[in-house]
Amino acid sequence: MLIAFILAATIILGGAALVWLVLKKGFQWVPPQTAPPASESIPLETPQEFLDETHGTAPNIIITGALPDYADTDDTAFEDKAQKRRKAVVCALDRYADGETLSGCDRDGANMTRRFLERWEVPASDVERILEHYWNQQDAFLRIRWKDSELRVLRNASATCARATRAMQWATTNLDPLGKAWWAQSSHGTQTPSTTEPDGLDETWVMFDCSENPETWFTDNIIAANRKHLQHGQSLKIIADSCHSDEMLREYGNGRGIVRYKKPPVEIIGARQKKYSRLTGIPETIENAVLLSGCTADSVSYTQKYMVDGRPVFEGALTHEILRVEAATQTLTARQVHSAVFTVLSHGKNKQEPQLSGAEYLMDEPLFF
Numbered sequence: 001m002l003i004a005f006i007l008a009a010t011i012i013l014g015g016a017a018l019v020w021l022v023l024k025k026g027f028q029w030v031p032p033q034t035a036p037p038a039s040e041s042i043p044l045e046t047p048q049e050f051l052d053e054t055h056g057t058a059p060n061i062i063i064t065g066a067l068p069d070y071a072d073t074d075d076t077a078f079e080d081k082a083q084k085r086r087k088a089v090v091c092a093l094d095r096y097a098d099g100e101t102l103s104g105c106d107r108d109g110a111n112m113t114r115r116f117l118e119r120w121e122v123p124a125s126d127v128e129r130i131l132e133h134y135w136n137q138q139d140a141f142l143r144i145r146w147k148d149s150e151l152r153v154l155r156n157a158s159a160t161c162a163r164a165t166r167a168m169q170w171a172t173t174n175l176d177p178l179g180k181a182w183w184a185q186s187s188h189g190t191q192t193p194s195t196t197e198p199d200g201l202d203e204t205w206v207m208f209d210c211s212e213n214p215e216t217w218f219t220d221n222i223i224a225a226n227r228k229h230l231q232h233g234q235s236l237k238i239i240a241d242s243c244h245s246d247e248m249l250r251e252y253g254n255g256r257g258i259v260r261y262k263k264p265p266v267e268i269i270g271a272r273q274k275k276y277s278r279l280t281g282i283p284e285t286i287e288n289a290v291l292l293s294g295c296t297a298d299s300v301s302y303t304q305k306y307m308v309d310g311r312p313v314f315e316g317a318l319t320h321e322i323l324r325v326e327a328a329t330q331t332l333t334a335r336q337v338h339s340a341v342f343t344v345l346s347h348g349k350n351k352q353e354p355q356l357s358g359a360e361y362l363m364d365e366p367l368f369f
Helices: 002-025 047-054 105-119 124-136 161-171 220-227 249-253 317-328 334-346
Strands: 084-092 141-146 149-155 175-186 189-193 201-205 235-241 289-293 302-308 311-316 355-358
Touching: 084 105, 084 161, 105 124, 105 141, 105 149, 105 175, 105 235, 105 311, 105 317, 124 141, 149 161, 161 175, 161 220, 201 220, 235 317, 289 317, 289 334, 302 317, 311 317, 317 334, 334 355
Parallel strands: 084 149, 084 175, 175 235, 235 289
Antiparallel strands: 141 149, 189 201, 289 355, 302 311
């Protein structure tokens, strides 16, 4: 009885105190906090859901104006014979015909496009208009002819093997006597059977239509054949943010990031890695080209999550670091850029080791000039 009396008294006194506080200070109802939008959380194991929702980088972009009069979407223009001092191709693929997807390459393509146009002193307002069209066309092909320079962008379905092959031929022909060409690749990488390589394997960029058909394989042989178009004094600079390896790649990617590797389109027995620069077949003695690649021949390149303008996005680790380093000092040589990028990525969680190979004199030139 005594315990019951004490409990009843406590309840009565507590209720009275609560009523007194409400009367004194007034009653204020606080609504429950709503959960944040799902897109604010990006689990690494399911990045594509976020990217699909936000178009990979800049959601809700609305085209505010037409392309500048020196830019168009004419994908038949590869027969253009106009001589240029500078030519560049940006090739970025997050989506493939077989349903395969990747993350961050679309954004890499936009960032590389911006960097070339900025270095060529295209007006800032025009750059934004061009990028608006890039993001509103998932399979964008863009051609930007600015003074004595020209940039072509292949994105997703526009980056078929045939079109990329024509783009490589276009980039390495009809240059001024001291003309320069660039190729920035952001995509899956793999390897395919070879009848010419000593180890029986070709390094291969995975284009949109890559399949079991050898005609859809963009191999290092294509690059090697087109390098022969370059005359003395002309050059080709390649930035390859992709990887090539065999089944063991799966153990590299567990929980560390997104590996830019695609299983070979056909079974390769006894596949092994090359011991020199991957994807291009550029030997160390080449005189007219240089390659800055995302990793060694027996490892992989990664897509990673970064905070940009206060929100998380996915970008290629190599591309992100190149553009970050080069933005600080535009005159950095390819060798200096590689050194800085190597230091960051080789000490990161993925231990990625970018490689620089090719002509020594090109390593000592600014990367984007």
